[in-house]
Amino acid sequence: MTRLSICMVTRNRAGFIGETLDSILPQLTPDIELLVVDGASTDSTPEVIARYQRNYPALRYYREETNSGIDGDYDKAVGYARGDYCWLMPDDDLLKPGAVARVFELLSEEPELVLVDAEVRDVKFERLLVPRRLSFSGVRRYGPGDADRFMVDAGEILSFIGCTVVRRSFWEARDRKRHYGSFFVHVGVVFEAPPRSAIICGETLMSIRYGNSMWTPRRFEIWAFSWPKLIYEARGYSDEAKRALMPxxxxxxxxxxxxxxxxxxxxxxxxxxxxxxxxxxxxxxxxxxxxxxPGKPLHILATLLFVMRRQIWAPGSYELVRCSPYSNAASRWIARKAGLVDASP
Known part of the structure; x- marks a missing residue:
């Protein structure tokens, strides 16, 4: 009997997915499976997966003929899963040693949902940007009367899909297609109605590779509209809790x-x-x-502001210098002088 399915979605990440698989596969046991849904990759992802399947026959791989978007692919992955629970896994982040065993231990309480904490590192995993995303440590549990407390505690970490371990029946009972195109189908599922039982584990069980998101070119649409819409339309939560997340x-x-x-x-x-x-x-x-x-002068000014506030290794300053098309020689010089050595866009 499969207890937990680790459901990974990928597309054109042949250069990253191997490292992610290396962090997961050694942690598997007979009652834990790993499946990968490939949203029609055009790179060498199939060949990379084939090499791993030779050593790990239990790794299941589903290659889609057409790309249906990240939300649809995660929904497909849960549909392919055999486990009672599904851990929604990105294709370029890493599990900490012992992470699977820790989640498996929490699942013994039979919650509908488990969320776990994660650290944030640069794209090369050389620098620690944020040691933890949750504001608390330890384990918190939530019941039927804790909807608002759950929303406030869970909001920040839910912006990262890899934190989410959900009971498959809970997922399948929700209107997932309503949230296709949001890039946060898991948030729509969770906030469609409060879970009857949930656990948030304030232990860093994952390492996030920051600045590598495939949706980066659409970040304004996502963070200014898609994410707030999911919060504002959540059901069963008070307006006060929603405003705490999105004033x-x-x-x-x-x-x-x-x-x-x-x-x-x-x-x-x-x-x-x-x-x-x-x-x-x-x-x-x-x-x-x-x-x-004009973008370039504003980029220089923003870089200076981060330096003056000593936010050199905050995710915001890292993304600004590395990912912006307005990154220029002057702003990179400022960043290097301030100690941000990975200052090339």
């Missing part, structure tokens, strides 16, 4: 909009597509002007 839409926060612009995530296209037809009030001229501000 206001990010596009109403000038600091966040400056950050989006400096990262190359916001410009004229995003303004026309997402904001031009909204009721913006006094924010309209500001947001319209922000879309036209």
């Amino acid at each position: 206001r839409p990010p596009w109403r926060d000038l600091k966040q909009m400056i950050s989006f612009r400096a990262r190359g995530a916001y410009g004229r296209r995003e303004y026309r597509q997402f904001l031009s037809k909204r009721r913006l009030g006094a924010m309209r001229p500001i947001l319209s002007l922000m879309a036209l501000v």
